Structure formats: structure tokens, C-alpha cells
Amino acid sequence: ELNFYFYTLLKKKYLSNKNVIILNENVENLNQILISLKIYKVDYIISGLPLLNFPENIRNKLFEDIKLFLNKKFILFQYTKLLEIDMKKFYTIINRDHVILNFPPAYVYVMK
Numbered sequence: 001e002l003n004f005y006f007y008t009l010l011k012k013k014y015l016s017n018k019n020v021i022i023l024n025e026n027v028e029n030l031n032q033i034l035i036s037l038k039i040y041k042v043d044y045i046i047s048g049l050p051l052l053n054f055p056e057n058i059r060n061k062l063f064e065d066i067k068l069f070l071n072k073k074f075i076l077f078q079y080t081k082l083l084e085i086d087m088k089k090f091y092t093i094i095n096r097d098h099v100i101l102n103f104p105p106a107y108v109y110v111m112k
Contacts, residue, residue, distance in 0.1 A: 002026060028058055031065040041071045048077040056086075063090040076109045087111060 001007040007024040014020040025033055027049060034040070045066055051059050066074055067090050074091060087093060091111035099106050 027062060030062065031068070034069055040069065042069050043072045044075065045070060045073075046075045051076075051078065051083055052080055059083075059086065060089075063087070067091070070112070072112065074109075074111045076111065078107050078109065079104055081107060 001010055001022065001024060004024055007022060010022045014022055021037065023033060034042070051062070054062070063086070073094070076087070081096075084093070084096075087109065093109055093111050095108075095110040097108045099108055
């Protein structure tokens with residue numbers, strides 16, 4: 001989480017969860033962060049980052065980094081389907097739900 005105030009709130013909320021790590025870091029550094037924490041594989045990554053707003057090279061690097069460390073599933077919330085072509089370059093989309101009760105409506109992708 002980049003926002004320090006929100007990071008502090010999350011840190012307090014999840015303090016007792018030993019399997020949750022909250023960092024005040026940029027996701028562009030995911031590879032280095034996980035290696036520095038001696039984390040080489042993760043079971044799940046859940047993201048709501050607005051990836052369409054990221055430059056393509058950063059988005060692709062992030063997709064590559066996630067793929068390197070992912071054991072099971074990558075769950076991604078997006079407000080557009082425009083990234084599906086990019087996602088399919090890196091992952092198999094297992095499921096895509098359109099959540100119309102969300103405001104604005106969103107798509108939830110489950111990939112591996």
C-alpha cells in the first residue's frame with residue numbers, strides 16, 4: 001500500500017495475522033520485495049490495482065513477476081475487460097464474473 005495512512009490502518013488491523021504482510025511499497029518492486037522477505041512462492045495473489053492505468057511495460061513486468069512467484073491462483077478485480085488479451089499472454093483465465101452489484105460494476109478474474 002502506497003498511502004501511508006491506509007498502510008498504518010491495515011498494519012494495525014492485521015497485526016495478529018502472522019500469514020499477512022502489509023508493506024508500504026510500490027508494486028513495481030514486487031520481485032525484489034518477495035525475495036528480500038525470503039518468499040519464493042505464494043499460493044494466492046489478490047489485486048484490485050487499476051492495471052489499465054499502468055504503462056504497458058510496467059503492467060507486463062508485474063504480470064511476469066506474479067507468474068514467477070505464483071503457486072495457485074491470481075484473483076484480479078477490474079472495471080474493464082480491456083486487459084483480457086494481455087492477461088491471456090501470461091495466465092489461463094479460469095473464471096470471469098461480472099459483478100453488477102458493485103458500483104461501478106466490476107469484473108473478477110480468477111487465473112492460474
